[in-house]
Structures are given as C-alpha cells and as structure tokens.
Amino acid sequence: MRAPVEVFQSLPIGTKLRVICLAASGVVLLGAFAVVLGVQRVTTWTHLTQQARMLAVIVGDQSSAALEFEQRDAAGDILAPLHADKHIVFAAIYDAQGRLFASYRGDRELAPPARPRADGSRELDGHLEVYEPIFSAGERIGTFALRSDMSEVGERTSSTLLMMALLLAAAAIVIPLLTGWLGNVLTRPVIDLEHVMENMRAEGDYSKRAPLHGRDELGRLVEGFNHMLSEIQTRDTALARARDELEERVRARTAELEASNRDLESFSYSVSHDLRAPLRAIDGFGEVLVQRFSEALVPDARRYVDRMRAASRRMAELIEGLLELARISRAEVRHVPVDLSALAREFLQELAASEPDRQVEVVIASGLETKGDPALVRAALGNLLDNAWKYTRKQEQPRIEFGRELHAGRPVYFVRDNGAGFDMAYANKLFGVFQRLHTDAQFEGTGIGLASVRRTLERHGGRIWAEAAEGQGATFFFTL
C-alpha cells in the first residue's frame, strides 16, 4: 500500500493542480465561513439582547402606573400582548419589595422566579434573561423581568450554513473547471514537452521540437530542452558521418588487402609452379651431361657443371623460403594450446639424430605452454633451434637452452646458445628477408628463416628480439 504522498506525487500534473486549488479554496472558504458564522452569532445575540432590553424598558415604563396603584389586572393586560413574540418564555413585574406582582407565561409554562435577580441581562441555559428597574418620578418602584429563548440565533446559523454548503458545492464544481481551463497555461507546455521526449525515447527521433508557449520559467525550460535536442542531433549526425566514413575506409582498406592477398596468392602459386621447372632442368640436364659424357668432360668442365647445379639447388631453396614466408603471411592463424617444451624436445632430438656425432648440452624448461597455430609455432621454434644448433657447430662444449623469463611481469620465451653469436651493431638486419650476418662459407643459410619467424610471431601478436656478442653466443627472445 502506497503512502498518500506517493499516490499524490504520481497523479497527472493537471489533476494535481486541481486538487491543490480545490484544497486551498476549500480551506479559505471554510475559514471564511467560520468567521462569518462567529460574527453572525455574536451580532445576532447582541441585537436580540438590545431588543429584549428595549422591550423591557418600554413594558416597564407602561406598567409603572399599574404598579404604583397596585392594579394587578391592568399589569396583566400590559403583559398579555407579549405572546405575539413566541420567543418570549416568561415576563414578570416585581414590586419594590421584590414580590411578584404580575406575570406572563409563554407556551412552555415556565414560571418566573419568586424574586428578581440582579439588574441587567445574562445568558442562562441558552436563554436570555433581562432584569430592568421600573422608575416613577425618579424613584424605583419595581423590576421588570423577561426571559427569551435564543432559537433565532440557531435558526439564522442554520440558514447561513445551508447557504454556505450550497456555495461549497458550487465551488467544488466551478474550481476544478476553472483550474483545468486556466491550468492549461501551466500544464500544456509540460505535457507537450513530455510528448516530444516520449517520441524521442521510443523512436530515437531527435528532429521534433517542443512548442514554445511563453517566456516564463517553463518557456525557458522548453527552450533549453529544444537547444539540447539540436545539440544532440548535430552530434549524432557528426557521429554517424564519422562512422560511415570510417566504415567506408575500412571497406576500402579491406578490399585493398584482399586484392593484395589475392595477388600474393596467385604470385606464390605461379612461382611455385613455374619458377621451379627451369631449375629442375638445369640440375637434371647437368646430371645427365655428367652421366653420359663423363669421359669427355675435363675436370674444370665437370667443376663448372657442379657449380651450376649447386646454384640451381640454392635458388630452389631461396624460392622455397620465399614461398614459406608468403604462406605464413596469408595463413589463417588458429589459437589452440601448444606445448612448446614438447615441441623443443622433439625438435632437438631430431637434430641430434641427424648428426649423431655431435654432443650438445640441451636444457629445456618443462611445462611451457601457450596458445597459437601449431604448425606455424612449430616452424618458428624449429627455425630458432635450427639456428642454435647450426651456430654452435664450431663450439667445443655447445649448449642450447630453451626457457621462459618474466620481463616486466610478462612471459618471454627464449632460445639461448653459446655459439658464434653476432655483432649487436647489425642486430637490426637480423630479421630482414635475405639478410645474413654470416657468409655461406661460415654457416650455410638462406636469410629467410628469421624473417619467417618474425612474421609468424607478428601474426600471433607477438614479437622477437635478440641479444648477442660476437663469439659469445646469442639469445633470441620472443613473445606470443
């Protein structure tokens, strides 16, 4: 059950206004009525008292002769006409000694007191009693008593109350009508404002404006609201334009990217098919030449053929590397759990098996897991371990370590070796395509491996960097 205040607060504003006006008018009217009733009662009472006293003086004056000559009948006759006033309960004449001389009883048969009370008028049991002295030749010869009921006061009050009730009823009808009509001045702007707001909320329509009805506080409120709407509309439009532009730009950029990806793919495809065939011919016919004409070839000729064949195979490796790089760039990267420790162990075991004569100390931290594309991560990690294996070849006590460190709270994986290392001055060239810090005579390689590793890590949102010193090994750090 809600408190009356709450109920009132949730009433429509027009109804509220009516209730307030009605209540205020009611209070004022009732107050006014109370005052009027009070005043009326007092004036009626005073008026009646004066009338009674005047009557007392007149009747007393008329009866002074009868009293003086002790003519009781005459006194009774004087009193008799009082019956014309039905409010008079009794009237009485007392002689100088205070004995009842003559009396008149109204319809209520109430007898006057045996002895007069003190002079003057007083209220007694809702009645008025008046005692006036009777004089003759300046000498007091008796007292006149009169008792009158005051029902006239009540009668007048009743008729006034009836009138007031009619007035109140009229007010109850007229005031709400009037308030409704005049209150429009207040409620109309508020209701209009509410409609605009409702429309805005329901349909997101910011183009409607609330009509202006005047320049009072409400008018200024409506103006402020309209201004706010314009502001919102302007910003909305700007925002929508910016979003459209952005979308358009993203679309254009995506289309460009897709086109260049398609180009890259068809380029890779034709490289894969067409660039390899001539190399196969060079190597193949070189071999056939050596096989079939070995006697005819002088040693130098044989050497040249071998170098041509070696060069063709080298070029095939380079093409292979580039294709791999392109493949990494356009591959779809999956994100599934990958056990790096297991991969590293597997890889180093394969390397050890391929060169059983080499003794390499291998340290692999266990339980290193991450999320990434298994094939790509495997290739990248394999590349780094391959390098470590390769560049420690000339080391007497080669050592390769794979582990994880925390750099600024973030996990960083590393592959560390104590091999040939490199000069940090050239570290920026390390990850470029076809960039090498060693000659083929020192350590063989295509110059694509680390570029592929970097591309793989970048596609995983990670990066790679290295620390090394010439002759003191190298450490490759990477994040995934």
Place this chain on the structure above:
Amino acid sequence: MGNKFILVVEDNPDDEELTVHALRQAKVGNDLKVVRDGKEALDFIFAQGPYADRDPELLPSVVLLDLKLPKLDGIEVLKALRANEKTRTLPVVVLTSSKEQRDVVASYQFGTNSYVRKPIAFGEFSSAVGQLGLYWFLLNEGPQR
C-alpha cells in the same frame, strides 16, 4: 607398345625428357606414351579425335599427370577421368612442381591415387619417378577389366 604402358601428361619438354630419362633408368621407360596437354590426354585415353583409331580398351597402367597444363589443366583431366565409368579406377599419380595446399587438396578431392612433388635435385627426381614407375607399372595390381 605392348598391353602395359605408362601415360605421361607433361607440357614442359624439359620435364618430359627428364621424366622419360628417369623411367628408362628404372627400366620401365620402354612402354611410354607422352601427351602435351589435358585435352590430348583425354582424347588419347577415350580414343577420340586424333586418337579415334586407337583401341579404347587399351588403358595405361598409370597416368603421371602434371597439374599446370595448356587447354585443360590436370584437375579437369582428373575430374573427367573419375566421372567416366571406364576410367573411374584408372590409377592416376599427380606429378607436379607445387606443393600448394589448394593443389594437394583438390587432387585428392577429385580422386588422385597419389600426389608427388617433383624434386629440384635430379637425383631425388629420378629416384622418385623411377619408384613411381616401378610401383605402378610392375607391382600394383589394378582391378580386372
């Protein structure tokens, strides 16, 4: 040419000669037929067009099929072979330069029996082709026709 032979579909004369050389070395090179594009391959196999007078019942033991071919490419040849009741089970080995995933996947999808990438180094190439010839020509038992 006897009842058993190998069909080589190869447009590159260098690759053709090297393939032939490798098959000869493996002693399976005497029964060879070489065609230069996809259309000629289908004409030959189905004994139509220029090969209309060939006995259509005579099918190769194996087709060594290059993918990048003029007119009809290797995948289309494969599709045509697999769509025909007569050649549905004909052994086909894709022998090509690329190892692009889309080539490998498409070849297997359309029913190649094997996918072999031609190695660059001739030693490896000739041993791969030689083994293919030996296996499909001499060892493999195809369905009775």
